[in-house]
Amino acid sequence: MLRFPLHDLSDSEFEKLVGLICHKLLGPGVTTFARGKDRGKDAKFIGTAQVFPSPTNPAAGKFVIQAKHRASPVGTCSDYEFETKTLNEELPKIRRMFDDGELTHYILFTNRRKTGGAEDRIAKRVLDETGVKDFWLRGFEDIESELLLHPDIVRAVGLDKLRSPIMFTPNDLRDVIMALYEHRQNLPDSFDSEHDFRDYPGIEVKNSVNGLSAVYFDYIRENSMMHFVAIEDFLKNAxxxxIKEQYHAVADELKGQLIVHRERFSAFDDALEHLHHLIPERSPGIAVASHRPLLKIVIHYMYVNCDIGRKAPLS
Incomplete structure (x- = not known):
């Protein structure tokens, strides 16, 4: 599944993205984001939408569109900062605009992920407190769906340059990490020389072939290798x-992607670190501090166990 790093956009770039999406959904009459009398930045549209909320039942009226951008991949619409603080700031403005006859429909875009309960609560509060006829909350998932349908928007705002080309199934890796986390009491907390993978047959050749530095391999050995036997035993358990099937499926996806996009990384150290930052963005369930160290250990295990990376020079 493709993911787009919307958090890496600036506020103005996110507003441009939302404006372009609204051009597709509502029509070419959508205005660009501009400051209103209350100093808030809104885009507007008056008329009948082209395909929103559906092609068969388009809404008609005076639309106000707002874009709320968060410079972090972690965050949901149920966070206090959004559900309470942002609404407390914006709803009085929307009410004034409604009373002045400036809008009948309100669309709020955010790069936060939606949660079912929050979406219902927010919609009820907006409708109750502003008087608008209709309200729609468009979160990360909705924006992503539009970007997949309209790659021209991706290019227009530069997301094609920001988005990592590496593709994999994030839910599989999420399940592996969460299962191992539940099993964490069996992971050793100190190095056991009996289980030293330094003597793994061909590891020096593998490091050389892939361009992994000696310094980074020492980092793997000192911080991750002590856990490899426990991970191996866990995956071998009937x-x-x-979980084992999911592990091998996603490892195979990553292996192929790293081969295809190897030229993007000056060293394999960079490739492994890139995965450690990319995967939580694609699977926020493992972005929490308690899971990220285990994720890095699993990435290192994949490498040393030859599940990712080339084993020998190309013939």
Whole structure:
């Protein structure tokens, strides 16, 4: 599944993106974001929408569109900062605009992820407190769907340059990390020389072929290698067959993607670190501090176990 780093856009770039999406949904009459009398930045549209909320039942009236950007990949619409603070600031303005006859429909875009409960609560509050006829909350998932339909918008705002080309199934890796996290009491907290992978047959050749530095491999050995046997035992356990299948499926996806996009990284150190930052963006469920160290250990295990990276020079 593709993901777009909307958090890496500036506020003005996000507003441009929202404006372009609204051109597709509502029509070419959408105005650009501009400051209103209350100093808030809104885009507007008056008329009948082309395909929103659906092609068969388009809404008609006076639309006000707002864009709320967060410079972080982590965040939901149920966060206090958004559900309470942002609405407290914006709803009185929307009410004044409604009373002045400036809008009948309100659309709020955000790069936060929607949660079912928050979406319902926010919609009820907006409708109750502003008097608008209709309200729509468009979150990260909605924006992503539009970007997948309209790659021209992706290029127009430069997301094609920001988005990592590496593709994989994030939910599989999320399940692996969460299962291992539940199993964490069996992971050793100190190095056991009996399980030193330094003598893994061909590891020096593998490091050389892939361009992994000696310094980074020492980092793997000192910080991750002590956990490899426990991970290996966990994956070999017949009770964990589904997790094992998910592990090998996503490892195979990553292996192929790293081969295809190897030229983007000056060293394989960079490729492994890129995965560690990319994966939580694609799967926020493992972006929490308690899961990220385990994610890095699993990435290192994939490399040393030859699940990712080339084993030998090209013939």
């Amino acid at each position: 009770r964990n067959r589904t």
